[in-house]
Amino acid sequence: xxxxxxxxGPLSVPEGAIxxxxxxxxxxxxQYFMWYRQYSRKGPELLMYTYSSGNKEDGRFTxxxxxxxxxxxxxxxxxxxxxxxxxxxxxxxxxxxxxxxxDGTTLTVKP
Amino acid sequence: GAxxxxxxxxxxxxSGTSVKIECRSLDFQATTMFWYRQFPKQSLMxxxxxxxxxxxxxxxxxxxxKFLINHASLTLSTLTVTSAHPEDSSFYICSARLGLVLDExxxxxxxxxxxx
Numbered sequence: 001x002x003x004x005x006x007x008x009g010p011l012s013v014p015e016g017a018i019x020x021x022x023x024x025x026x027x028x029x030x031q032y033f034m035w036y037r038q039y040s041r042k043g044p045e046l047l048m049y050t051y052s053s054g055n056k057e058d059g060r061f062t063x064x065x066x067x068x069x070x071x072x073x074x075x076x077x078x079x080x081x082x083x084x085x086x087x088x089x090x091x092x093x094x095x096x097x098x099x100x101x102x103d104g105t106t107l108t109v110k111p
Numbered sequence: 112g113a114x115x116x117x118x119x120x121x122x123x124x125x126s127g128t129s130v131k132i133e134c135r136s137l138d139f140q141a142t143t144m145f146w147y148r149q150f151p152k153q154s155l156m157x158x159x160x161x162x163x164x165x166x167x168x169x170x171x172x173x174x175x176x177k178f179l180i181n182h183a184s185l186t187l188s189t190l191t192v193t194s195a196h197p198e199d200s201s202f203y204i205c206s207a208r209l210g211l212v213l214d215e216x217x218x219x220x221x222x223x224x225x226x227x
Contacts, residue, residue: 006154008152034215036218041202041221041223042220042221043115043117043204043206043218043219043220043221044155044204044206044218045218046215046216046217046218049215088154088155098145098157098160099157099216101154101155102154103153103154104152104153104154106152
């Protein structure tokens with residue numbers, strides 16, 4: 001069993017929809033949670049970074065962490081075609097440790 | 112945000128040759144750099160962690176003698192794929208960490224290696 005599980009999709013939504021991306025994990029020692037966006041043939045770009053449980057909002061993006069359920073989510077409001085990409089969740093035990101990545105969810109937002 | 116560059120962005124080589132990939136942090140000093148490999152439609156697989164001035168720490172199953180990593184300065188790390196074979200064809204991505212409180216990694220744009 002992988003330490004981090006992520007629904008690979010693909011996920012296709014119309015423009016303006018609310019998108020929910022999710023990851024589950026098994027390692028209870030994870031404390032730092034990240035979401036990355038990766039466009040085709042490019043390196044990942046950090047979108048959101050959260051520590052421990054709770055919510056964090058940045059513009060149209062909201063990250064949620066529920067450590068009791070070992071479940072994290074990324075919500076995208078008012079989705080745009082430019083949001084079409086692969087979204088990777090990642091998590092680490094310490095602030096200086098290596099990150100474990102999910103396999104990524106491919107999102108397509110149709111105009 | 113911090114910028115990380117990689118060179119070359121794409122390389123095609125013959126089987127048996129060696130290929131060097133450079134990773135540079137352009138506007139910050141990176142205490143730690145990571146090298147990843149990514150297969151199509153799969154996630155990032157960490158190959159090794161390198162700290163400036165010390166030997167890289169390789170993940171289990173990654174051949175040290177095949178994937179040589181040199182972290183010569185706080186802004187430059189290189190990955191050399193020695194005696195490359197077709198199965199080494201992949202997308203190689205580096206990332207650099209600022210080394211501040213949070214574990215933020217800034218990724219390079221990746222290098223597409225094709226071994227014929």
